[in-house]
Amino acid sequence: MADLFIGIETGGTKVVAGIARVGSGQPEVVAPPIVVPTTAEPGRMLDGLFERISATPGFAEVAAAGIGSFGPVDLERGSILPTPKPGWSGFPLLAEVRRRLDVPIVLDTDVNAAGLAEWRWGAARGASVAVYLTVGTGIGGGLLVDGVPVHGLLHPEMGHIEVARHPADAFEGACGAHGGCLEGLTAGPAIRARWGESGESLPDDHPAWEMVVWYLGRGLAQIALTVSPEVIVLGGGVMTRSLHGRVGESLAAALGGYVPTPPVTAPRFGSRAGLMGAFALAGMAASR
Ligand SMILES: [Zn+2]
CATH class of the missing domain: 3.30.420.40 (ATPase, nucleotide binding domain)
Structure with missing residues (x-):
């Protein structure tokens, strides 16, 4: 039994989102992941991202999502802490993704996410x-x-x-x-x-x-x-x-x-660690 999950990796220069089928083995993406530049208007950037990911096959059946974000992150509130990245300080990332996606979501740091992917599959x-x-x-x-x-x-x-x-x-x-x-x-x-x-x-x-x-x-x-x-x-x-x-x-x-x-x-995952980690976080969200 495999579920469809959304994984979102927010990095310093780009944001990557994909949909993958996750069962007992490692995630298999159903379509090439969507990549957008990290801009100083994160809300508008998420609008563009979701416009595209909602057109990806399988979007309607997605069961959970995970977000691996650059830090530092206030994991209690799901928001970005003060950062030199313009427009991102205090941005309520988790709430803003929830507004666009009505499934269980887990947010963690990109490193914790990558570590989790290595623990599950690597x-x-x-x-x-x-x-x-x-x-x-x-x-x-x-x-x-x-x-x-x-x-x-x-x-x-x-x-x-x-x-x-x-x-x-x-x-x-x-x-x-x-x-x-x-x-x-x-x-x-x-x-x-x-x-x-x-x-x-x-x-x-x-x-x-x-x-x-x-x-x-x-x-x-x-x-x-x-x-x-x-x-x-x-x-x-x-x-x-x-x-x-x-x-x-x-x-x-x-x-x-x-x-x-x-x-x-x-x-094991190298440059794919962020997105794989986001899928692993989605797995945590689904099992809660
Ligand atoms: Zn230091």
Whole structure:
């Protein structure tokens, strides 16, 4: 028995929506997903999106929907918290989608959504405690316990933990809030600020990658010691350099043999993680 779900991924530059058939296996989209640019008028943008998705085959039979959104998100109210993205601060995303779609809907962060997709169908399948981290223009982290994304006062922001400094690193850090937190030392903007070039243009043997590997190992050690994950899934643009093996070794070195080293793996879904995550959230909505 498979249900039709809508998945919506709201990202910093584009919003993607699709309809998929979801049964026991991974989602199968029924038509090419709709992609619209993220504009400064989110209400009007949703109008355009729904005009198109309502013309997609299967729309009338949709049973539930999931939204994976860029953060930070007020998950209690379903609205976007203050953000530099014009027009989005305070936008009541969940209520605005509900106004256009009368089915059960779950909203979560894009990282929690991606982590949930990996837990249901991918690299973290069935783990009782799993961590999903995306390392790209920022570092976002999701913690899943028995397949449920952990929320608290807000939601975990593991990318902003403080880490020990690399002995050869005098860079002050690129995080606007903390300077040299893990994100401020490791994400894309930090690589560009420290080396004067974007990560994409640096060769594989550039010393930047050794530093990224070093910091991620230290950061993951803090996370592993705190929540004891059975698996850590690392996605995002920086990780497309296939650094997983080296990060795993760096993590083992940082843990010093005190606890077992959790496996550090690549995500199954990669760039499709956001939409797959939104379908996974729709599954949660349908089962409530
Ligand atoms: Zn920070």
